Amino acid sequence: MTPKERVQKFFKKEAIDTMPVFSGMGTVTIQAIEQMGVRFAEIHTDPELMGKSAMLSAEMWGFDGVVVPYDMCIPAEAMGRGATLYSDVEGILYPTVPTKWASMDEVELPDDYSTLFSQARMPVVDGALKYCLDYDGGKYAVGGWALGPFTLGGQIIELDVLLKGLAKDKARVTAFLESMTEYVITMVRHYQDLGVDYINIREMGSGTDLLSPRMWKTLIKPNLDKVFAAVDVPVINHICGGTDLIVEMMGDCGADAISVDQKNNIVESRAKLGDDALILGNFDPYKTLVQLDAADVDAAIKACVDGGVDAVWPGCDIWPDVKAENMKAYVEAVHKYGGAATPAVGRL
């Protein structure tokens, strides 16, 4: 069974040999980037460097799949909001959006979002995905991803305007979020057409650290429902931060799987969603792969499996400057504890 087949079967809930090691967030590490002889800032603008850094990281640590791109500002950049790449800064900094709209009055939305695929770094993403899909005969699973409509909106317009507007300017904010939903759908269909094996929708700014469950139900869920209904490839509903109060609604959005981070009580979530739900999560990537002693990584991964996840996912992007021994311990532990069937996925 190839890594790609393992991941594909996993999402179909068909029996597999062992738990796949993969994520819906970035898994590029500094060890691969250094092996390529480039800097972190360089891998965001070149499709081959982006794709190669993903594939080398996968090969180096034994991942079954990869995800590109690494930063979340490309769709906003394609809408003319710019990108700060920190090319002159020492160390690791992810690109950010420097010029968000400061009020709803400034918002100008395109009639056809598909015209944006030729803009800014959108073609870099396409090139990187193609690189990964072709790598080593297409052996690895390749994931695409997009921000959820609300989080994407927060990349384009100042988040406080959006948050206050949910209550004070509801009609315009609702219309804006519906347009963002169209943007997300256009993107995920595009990546689906490129041939990705799965798509992660990261509505990460919508957890209950920020929004009430009631607001999530009325303003976030309807748009996510539309996104998930528009995609044929396996799709994941990922939210980080507080999700215990909304996890049942997350499971009812039409996604093939949900992904939560370390703040989620995974045992309770499994009980709420039942054994048929695909649940991915939920270790703290920075703590586990950077802070902990390598000897303690095994227990962190085991806790995820014991809690009832079907695949061990980090709760967020892996911080690229990981400790090599922790990465090895992480992958070894997934293999060690992933041999047995999980609630939703059997074993051969």
Place this chain on the structure above:
Amino acid sequence: MSEERIKELLQELHEGVVEYDEERVVAASNAVLAEGFNVYNAVMNGLAAGMEEVGELYDQQEYFVPELLMCADALYAGLDILKPHIDPADVGSSGAKGQVVLGSIQGDVHDIGKNIIKMMFEVAGFTVHDLGRDVPLENFVEEQLKTDSEIVAMSAMMTTTMMGMKKVVEMIKEKNPNVQIMLGGAPVTGDIADLFGADGYAESAGNAVQEAVKMVASLRKLQS
């Protein structure tokens, strides 16, 4: 002014903030000035006390960030009117103020938590030197030295940006070990704050608000 009227005005300011009713806060603030009520008392026991309750409502998961932001707008609506009229003598007697250098770390363009903390520091009488967001690391050091601030407060909303805070802590402590450094933001934990050599932390953007509210509450107790 009668005790009853004082109570009424404070209640208007307090409830106006809690119910994020800017018009009500503006009306009450104008009444404070027109009727000669002590402005500092109105700020601390009306507006700030209202924000204290907002923090409790957030803590109880009755309010979430959109409500916090709207309450903050209401509070600022009152502060804009009242702050220019605060008697320095009232502020000077409290003795619980200082200067704070504040900013979101380079690579991080999130500033909601930072802005709410800024507001609370301002309400408490601190002088705030707000560097904004996506702040180059050396700017924190330069601003602290320039202003001789007692506190440097940094926030990072994402794991992918918080590492810069460690460098800033090192740079500042090397120049001036007595500076108190506070870290905040979603990925920051007590362990990380310790690891980075900081003096304090707020567990998340939300808790940063709570911490700021508690800070104001403690200051008010000190001042009462």
